[in-house]
Amino acid sequence: MKRVVIVGGGYTAIETYRQLLAEIRAQRVKVTIVAALPVHVFHGWTGEVLSGLLSTHSTFSSLQSIFSHAELRVGRVIKVLSGSKQIQILNHTGIQQLSYDELVLASGATDKGSMIPGANEYSFLLRSPEDIQALKNKILENIQKASETNDLVLRHHYLQTLIIGGGFAGVEMAAAIQELARKAMKNYPQLQGCQTEISILHRGEDILPELQNHFPSLVKKAKYYLENLNIRYLCHTKVTQIYKDGVKLENQWVQGSIILCTVGTVPNVLPIDMKVYQEKYPTRETLQIEHDDDIWCGGDVAQVIHYKNKLPCPSNALWAMKQGQHIGKNITRKLYGKSLLPFRYRGLGQAASLGIGRGIMELYGIPITGFLAWILRILFFLYFMPLKRNAVRVVLEFFSTFITGRFLVPVWSSRFPENHTISTVLDTISS
Template sequence: MRSIVVLGGGYAGLHAFSNLRARLGAQIKRGEIGLTLISRDGHHTYHGWTGEVLAGDLPVRSTLTELQPLLGNAFIKGNVLSADLEGRTLTVDTENGDQVIAYDHLVMAAGSTDPFDRIPGLAQNGWCVKNTRDMQKLVTWLEDLDASNLRPRNVVVIGGGLAGVETVSALAARYARLGGRKVNVRLVSSSKELLPALRPAFGHIADRAVQTLEGQGVSIKSGNRVAMIEADHIVLDDGQVIGSDLSIVAAGVSFQTLQGTEALPRNAAGQIVADRNLRVRGFDNIWVAGDIAAAAHPGTGEPCPTNALWAMKQGDCVGRNIARQLRGQSLKAFNFRGLGQAAGLAGQSGITELWGLQFTGRLAWVIRVLFFAWFMPSHRGALSVLAQFGANLGSAALEAAFGRRDAAGSVSDSQAAVANMPGRLR
């Protein structure tokens, strides 16, 4: 029996697994091929709703999809300790002790980690929102403050890309809705203009995002990097000190090297270098997809973006090519060139670029929500989120008629719980 092992339960890993299961299902049922996915976490985290979670419009659990119901016996929850590339084995720390798992084809799709090593003081005094545990701790802390009628005096979000803009808009909306003592909300960006990836081609929606933030009262500091994060302030690279009781980094990622994989080619950032078919360069049985992949954009030759949609499409490509290689067919180069990009803003508003078309306001938000819901790993999770958004819109209408909600995050437990139910893997 030939064995395929996928490392990582994120976007790339799930899409590679799903594609392989769809294409090789008959051989898997006959026991000719073994397919396994290994993940340290027992759930998949969907980051598309980070802004809504921070604003209090969705609970953290609505972003989680349990892997066991999706993958069944093909799923192993464990931490991969090391790899033996010559022996084609992995050593995995599981609940039942260390296991040695053999593979014929290996998919490296473990993604990236938050950049705690990039900014001094971040690990001790700041927050990141990529990791589910960190997000849950942050949201719990914010809710505890809300319940005590306490507010941070100064909030700083670091990062001038889509994630930073979405995060700072969500926090500004949260505190505007709660009322009470004014909270100073700031966005710090190393680029001279916010959303540089959108400019100049999509400058219209980039400018609209800036206007929205300014309308929310967000102070924007551009052209400076953060040199240090302290408990009650941050220090910029020019020595300027900005007060901050809550510092959140929404920019940058780091990459870890699995013991035993040091021979794999990597770029300066630590990503694994892929060929145009998404095989690891120099290896015929190791594949790479997602943030950890240094893959060339098929149109520009520049590095592919490190975001969810590109990870999904790379996972699809890897799954397709492994199946083709096992059948003796020629491989197909990764040829995805992008669909669009979007960010949610306060008040069910947003900016969206889709196939080169630019949208703003409520229409942009609706397009983004439907687009993101479609790419969630389970139908039930997507329906749960859509139901919650519908409830939020109804609540907003009542609020406009009868007054403000008492607290942020008044989400329905029954609706949110649906996201934890088993759902069909797309």
């Protein structure tokens, strides 16, 4: 029986496992999943959770339910020993060795915001659901504080938010924060006439660089939506330092009481033997890493070159899924002695929500805006959720929210223990 070890609990891991299910059931393959957490977190709903349309637990799926025919080990892989075909795992029992015949590296990425001095101390990052809930708590707390003071300067400070990064994440979070703040402020008569001031600080020439070259009409529409939400965007602004009450640019100071970093991610690459990778793993068109036929790679940690334009493939959930499917197919082909196939995927598109009924989307090269883009994005996300029963829960929660109102109650972190907060939340949900 071949031993396949998959590192990670994201979409590359999920789709690789699903492609191997027939071989698992036939007992020709044994799959072991090694993941840092026992849950899969669906990041597509981050804006909806932050704006109060969905609750935090809507983003969770149990990995044991997803990988029901595999062995799940919760821990952190610290090293790959390709010579002996083993990996080292650090978990609650210490360091363990795990052997493999085929190894799939899909360990994802971490937030890049921590690379800016002061980011870890004074800004919010989008690393986990706890981070998102903490940001939501801070927004609601600041609105409460603003309502309690007659000092207009101090009130204005409480209602200032800075977002570093003008990509999809930054634009979506800006819209979500504004929607949350506007709904929450309706409960404070003393804040009538006040508005939150949200500024997007973007280093590049224009926001949404992913769309600038081929879909300028979508960038223009996104700007229109942002301006209607009273969100301003400042380009050519490099943040050099983050402080408690604002950020330092190369030549000026910008004040803000809440600072959110959305400046991309850094791949979680693991050392292989004695080699430490600083960037993504160089990956062949079969999705095996260079110089090792038994190690496969996909998702955020893989440098996969597109077969047509010869540029790196995007790092998002859809591409991770397709790469996972291809890895699973090629491992099966290798098992039967068949030739391996090159990765060929054209891409589907990309989308962003800028509040209820406002969206931008590029689908197979066709630009779509407005309500249609917004609803198509939701339908695609529901389809791609790893557990269909969770997708049903999200639909029911959407309907419930539109009837009863948004989730505007803060969940204070003091309710949770210092460690394993996601596990605690899941236990609460299941009970």
